[in-house]
Amino acid sequence: MSSDLTQRVVADVTDALSSWSHGEEAAGRGVGPAEEQAERERLLVSALESQRRQRLVAGLPPLDAGEESALAVDARARLSGFGALEHMLADPTIENIHANGCDRVFITHAGGERSTGPALAATDAELVELIRRIAAHGGRTERRFDDAKPLLALRLPDGSRLSAVMNVSGRPSLSVRRHRHTEVRLVDLIALGTVNDDLAAVLAASVARPHPLNVVVAGGTDAGKTTLLRALLAEIDPAERLVVIEDALELQLEQDRGRHPNVVELETREANIEGAGEITMRDLARHALRMAPDRVIVGEVRGGEVLEMLLAMSQGNDGSMCTLHADSSAAALTKIATYALMAPERMPIEATNLLVAQSVDLVVHLARRPDGSRVVSSVREVTGADGRLVTTNEVFAPGADGTARLVHAFSETTWDRLVANGLDPAVLGRSDRGRSDQRRRSWA
Numbered sequence: 307m308s309s310d311l312t313q314r315v316v317a318d319v320t321d322a323l324s325s326w327s328h329g330e331e332a333a334g335r336g337v338g339p340a341e342e343q344a345e346r347e348r349l350l351v352s353a354l355e356s357q358r359r360q361r362l363v364a365g366l367p368p369l370d371a372g373e374e375s376a377l378a379v380d381a382r383a384r385l386s387g388f389g390a391l392e393h394m395l396a397d398p399t400i401e402n403i404h405a406n407g408c409d410r411v412f413i414t415h416a417g418g419e420r421s422t423g424p425a426l427a428a429t430d431a432e433l434v435e436l437i438r439r440i441a442a443h444g445g446r447t448e449r450r451f452d453d454a455k456p457l458l459a460l461r462l463p464d465g466s467r468l469s470a471v472m473n474v475s476g477r478p479s480l481s482v483r484r485h486r487h488t489e490v491r492l493v494d495l496i497a498l499g500t501v502n503d504d505l506a507a508v509l510a511a512s513v514a515r516p517h518p519l520n521v522v523v524a525g526g527t528d529a530g531k532t533t534l535l536r537a538l539l540a541e542i543d544p545a546e547r548l549v550v551i552e553d554a555l556e557l558q559l560e561q562d563r564g565r566h567p568n569v570v571e572l573e574t575r576e577a578n579i580e581g582a583g584e585i586t587m588r589d590l591a592r593h594a595l596r597m598a599p600d601r602v603i604v605g606e607v608r609g610g611e612v613l614e615m616l617l618a619m620s621q622g623n624d625g626s627m628c629t630l631h632a633d634s635s636a637a638a639l640t641k642i643a644t645y646a647l648m649a650p651e652r653m654p655i656e657a658t659n660l661l662v663a664q665s666v667d668l669v670v671h672l673a674r675r676p677d678g679s680r681v682v683s684s685v686r687e688v689t690g691a692d693g694r695l696v697t698t699n700e701v702f703a704p705g706a707d708g709t710a711r712l713v714h715a716f717s718e719t720t721w722d723r724l725v726a727n728g729l730d731p732a733v734l735g736r737s738d739r740g741r742s743d744q745r746r747r748s749w750a
Contacts, residue, residue, distance in 0.1 A: 311357070313428040315381045318353040319346065320435045327438075331452075331579065342442065346385055354378060389436050390426045391482070395464060401484050402528070407477035408433040418678025426480070434478050437470045449576055461554040483528065489562060490533055491540045500530065500672075501682050504733050505702060505710055508685070510541050511729035512668055518542075518601075518625030519723065520665060524638035525672035530680035531629040532556055532605070534672060538627060539603065540565055546625075549594040552605030553587060570597060587611040588649075594618070604628035610649035612642055619665035635671040635686035639696050642666065655694050663691035667720065669698075673708055681709045689717050 323346055354374065361368055369377065394400050394413065402414035403423065408430050411423035427433040434451070441451040441458050451458045456473040465485055472478040492506040501509065512519040521538065523531045536557060539548070548569040550557055555573050559566040572594065577584035587604075591614035594602050602618040604611070606629045619626045632638035639662060646658045653661070666688045673683040685702035699717060702710035712734060716724065725731060 312377060312380045312384070315350070315353045315357060315377065316384050317428055317432055318356065319349045319381070319385055320429075320432045322349045322353075324431065324435055328452075347382075350378065350381060350385065353381075385439075388440065390424055391436075394423065395462070395466065395482070395484075403480075403482040403484075405433065405480040407479070430478050433480070434472055437472075437478065437480060440468065441470075450579070454579075455576065459554050461552075461556055465556060465558050467554055467556055485532055485556065489540075490537045492537045495534065495537055498680075499709075500534070500680055502709070504712070505682060505685070507729060507733045508724065509538060509670065511724045511727040513538050513541050513625055513627075514727040515543060515625075517723040517726050519667035519720070520619040520624060521627045522630055522638055522642070522666055522669045523627065523672070524630045524632040524635060524669055526631065526633060526674065529672040529674050531672060533680075534670065534682070535603070535605075535627060535629055542601070542625065544568075546600040547598065548601050548603055549597050549599035550603045550605065551587060551590045551594055551611075553608070556605055557603070570599075588614060591615055591618070595621075595623075599623060600625070602626045606630070607642070607645060609645055612645040613649040613651065613653075616642075616646065616661050616665040620661065632671070635669040635684040635700065636698065638669045638671065639666070639686075639688070639698065643696070656691075659691040659694065659696045662696050663688055673704070675708050683708055683710055685710060687716060687720055 323342075326345055326349075327342070354377065357377075358368060388395065391403070394403050399415050400413055401416055404412045404414075405426050406412075408427040409425040411426060413421050413423045415421065427436055437458065438451045440462070441449045441460065449455075449458060449460050451470060451472065453473060456471055458468070458470040460468055462468055462482070467483045467485075468480070469483075470478065470480045492501065492510055495501050496503060496506050512521060523535050523538070525531045539557070539559065544565055544567055546568070548559065548566060550559055550569060550571045552571070553574050555571055557571070559569045560571055572590040574587055574590065575583060575585040587608065588611040591602070591604065591611040595614065595618055599618075600623070602615065602623050603626065604615050607615060608631075612628075615626070615628055630638050630641060632641050642662055643655065643658050646653065646661070647655070669684075669686040669688070670682060671684040671686070672680055674680050682702070683704040684700060687699045687701055688696060689699050690697045699714055701712065701714050701716055703713045705711035715721070
C-alpha cells in the first residue's frame with residue numbers, strides 16, 4: 307500500500323477533524339473522547355469514499371478489498387494511535403525524541419548517541435492533530451493543545467514525559483523524555499556507575515528510619531534526578547504513607563504496589579475552556595499536609611509551592627524529598643530561597659533562610675558527563691542559617707572525573723542520625739563515631 311495514499315487520507319481526515327473540532331468549540335459545545343472518536347471514524351469512511359471517486363475519475367483501477375482494508379487499517383492507526391511515535395516508544399534504547407516540525411526528528415539513544423528519525427506526520431497540521439489527540443487521551447487528565455493553550459506538558463502511559471508547543475514557535479515542536487529505569491534501586495545505580503558503594507550506603511541511611519533526613523535531589527535537565535529519587539524511595543519501609551505531588555505524573559509509584567502499597571499520587575490540572583477548575587502545584591502541596599503523610603514527595607519544585615514543601619519538612623514529615631533544577635548543590639539552596647520568595651507571603655530573606663535551614667538536611671546533586679553517563683557529583687549538608695546566608699558543608703565534592711569524592715566529615719548531628727539509621731561507620735573510614743574534633747576535620 308502506497309504511503310503517499312495513506313498520508314493523503316490521513317491529511318484529509320485531520321484537516322476535516324480540526325475544522326469540526328474548532329467549530330464545536332466556537333459553538334460552546336464540549337467534545338468528549340467518544341464524540342471525537344465517532345467523528346474521526348465517520349470522516350475516515352468519507353475520505354476512503356472520496357479516494358474511490360478520485361481514482362475512478364482519474365481512470366485508475368480501483369483498490370481491491372484487501373488493499374482498501376489495509377489502507378483503512380493503516381490510516382486508522384495513524385489517526386487513533388501515537389502514529390510514528392509508537393515505534394520509537396517501543397524501542398528501549400531510545401531516551402529522548404525531539405521533533406522540530408513534522409519532519410525534523412532527532413533521537414537520543416542510551417549512552418548519548420544521537421541520530422535522526424522518520425517524520426512523525428506528513429504535515430505540521432497533522433502533527434498538531436496528533437499532539438491534540440495525545441493531550442486529550444494520553445494522560446490521566448485531559449489537557450488542551452490549541453491556540454488558547456499552545457504549551458503542553460503531560461505524562462504518557464509508559465511514563466515518558468511529553469512537552470509540545472505551537473504558535474509561539476516557528477513550527478509545532480514536540481519533545482518526549484523517557485525514563486528507562488522505572489524500577490530501580492541504589493544497587494542498580496552502583497552497577498550503572500552513578501554512585502559508588504560508600505555513597506550508596508550514605509544515601510540509603512539518609513532515607514531510613516528512625517531519623518530520616520529531608521533530601522533535595524538537584525541537577526540539570528536529563529541528569530537523572532527522577533531515577534535517583536525512585537531509587538531513594540525504593541529504600542524506605544513499604545508501610546509508610548506517601549503523598550506524591552507532580553505536575554505530570556512520572557514517578558509511577560502506584561504501579562509498584564509491592565514497594566509502595568500506601569501511596570497517593572496528586573497531579574495538577576489545567577483550567578477548562580471557561581478558565582475555571584485549575585489545580586496548581588501549590589494547591590496540591592497545601593492539601594497534601596491534610597492527608598496525614600509520613601513523607602511528602604514533590605516530583606519537581608518550580609515555584610512558590612516550595613514554601614508548603616519546606617513547611618511539611620519542618621513540621622514532622624522527616625524524610626520528605628523533592629527534585630529541583632540547579633547547576634550545583636550550592637545553587638540548589640539559592641534557588642529554593644528564590645522560589646520561596648515567589649510565594650505570596652514574600653517572607654524576608656532571613657526568615658526564608660532560617661526555614662530552609664530547619665527543613666532541608668541534604669542536597670544531592672547529579673551531573674551528566676561528556677560520555678553521557680550520569681553521576682552523583684556532590685552531597686551538601688545544610689548546617690544552619692546566618693542572616694542572609696544558609697550555611698553548608700559539602701561532604702562529597704566532584705573529583706577529577708566529575709564523580710563525588712569524600713572531602714569533609716558530616717556534622718556531629720547528621721552523623722549521629724546516619725549511624726542511628728544503620729550506616730556502618732567503617733563505610734566512611736570510621737571505626738567508631740570518634741570525638742567531636744575528629745568529626746570536624748577534613749577527609750581526603
